Amino acid sequence: MMQLSKSIKPISFFKANAANIIKQLNETHGTMIITQRGEAKAVIQDITEYERTQEALALLKMIAQGQDDLKKGRTISAGDMLDELKTLAGEAAR
Numbered sequence: 001m002m003q004l005s006k007s008i009k010p011i012s013f014f015k016a017n018a019a020n021i022i023k024q025l026n027e028t029h030g031t032m033i034i035t036q037r038g039e040a041k042a043v044i045q046d047i048t049e050y051e052r053t054q055e056a057l058a059l060l061k062m063i064a065q066g067q068d069d070l071k072k073g074r075t076i077s078a079g080d081m082l083d084e085l086k087t088l089a090g091e092a093a094r
Helices: 011-028 047-071 078-093
Strands: 008-010 031-036 039-045
Touching (some): 008 011
């Protein structure tokens, strides 16, 4: 993984070295922050790392939704859930 301080580059550097940067990011599964006029403007990220990040966000969203359901009382007992699964499995087998 790249150190953050080494992964912040101006857009001119990215333009001049795009192929090498992409190769390096693929090898390290890294991320690079691109600046324009001294301000962070974009993030370049290896696709594998991007997919991992998206999967992690999806899991966090599911956890948050579950916590919200729990707070709002939108729950059922384990027994009721098993009964519902058995019913669904029986319908799917038909």
